[in-house]
Amino acid sequence: MADTSVKISARDVERHFGIDGKHRLHALGPFDLDVNEGEFVCIVGPSGCGKSTFLRILAGLLRPSNGSVELFTNAATETPVSMVFQDYSIYPWKTVERNVSFGLELRGVPKTKAVAQAHDWLERLGLADFARAYPDTLSGGMRQRVAIARALTVEPEILLMDEPFAALDAQLRQVMQDDLLEIWQSDAGRTVVFITHSLEEAIVLGDRVIVMSARPGTMVRSVDVPFPRPRTPELRAQSEFNDFKNELWDLLKSEVAHYMAEIRAGTGDTHAAVGPSPAEPED
Missing domain, CATH: 3.40.50.300 (P-loop containing nucleotide triphosphate hydrolases)
Known part of the structure; x- marks a missing residue:
């Protein structure tokens, strides 16, 4: 064991x-x-x-x-593992807010709740003012912050970076x-x-x-x-x-x-x- x-x-x-x-x-x-x-x-x-x-x-x-x-x-964890890639891997056609909430929405979390949870991490990562922006308007560092926020919003037990x-x-x-x-x-x-x-x-x-x-x-x-x-x-x-x-x-x-x-x-x-x-x- x-x-x-x-x-x-x-x-x-x-x-x-x-x-x-x-x-x-x-x-x-x-x-x-x-x-x-x-x-x-x-x-x-x-x-x-x-x-x-x-x-x-x-x-x-x-x-x-x-x-x-x-x-x-934990068997009850809905997203046990989340990964952050070097090349950001965020969707250019989605706003920052929708990129970060996307994993929760895929899991069936109601949109209002998913967006609220996403905003918690956007706030922590200094991105709250850019929630409605698109990735191509952001610097490289801000885009990577979006990727990290998206990975953490789903509350994984294991984070791979x-x-x-x-x-x-x-x-x-x-x-x-x-x-x-x-x-x-x-x-x-x-x-x-x-x-x-x-x-x-x-x-x-x-x-x-x-x-x-x-x-x-x-x-x-x-x-x-x-x-x-x-x-x-x-x-x-x-x-x-x-x-x-x-x-x-x-x-x-x-x-x-x-x-x-x-x-x-x-x-x-x-x-x-x-x-x-x-x-x-x-x-």
Whole structure:
């Protein structure tokens, strides 16, 4: 019987792309991971190591080629898992309000109630004044706020975030990190799995950082973040913060070097020809 504190359990998870031996790409694994209830876990690793593939397996968007994933969610929860993508994935023909309420409406929640619940999150994310606006009138940061509000409005037990701030400039990225940190710390500790290339982002947000190897991605190390909660943005200025960042980089740099060596040898971008479709990234 599983530990009742475990929310996500992945065992020997692998993912291959391609249909024959000659063009078969081993993108991920075997990869094991347990995530506890209320834990914020960040996953870092070189490009192409299978981070996003693993997240999509957790979301049910991809099937593992081998291994198993179990999500221990409440049977009464109508939307146990919600996902935020890097490219916003919001509907350009819907207003901000209707984008955020859409998941609730799909579930059959009356429109008035769905909109009221959406407005609660729009208020928390500083979007209340833009409820009737369309996405093409918003900045990148505001569009990502809409995507986060939509994911949280359905009250998932597990929130999956795939490099949600990667497309933002450095200043806006830090603002969004700080906003998410505040929301998560005040939101009863929702379970989060967060993919990022930024060690700073992983340290600011995470309870634990998973360092992955170059493709096929396996776990190099699981490292607890040593800074207590609640955290504030001022954490970045502490010397201990940079010391820990350097410790993580020592774990990661050889994997990045391995990835770069493949690129220089002309083997690192094989997935461009034989890998997944845009709906099945293997980063």
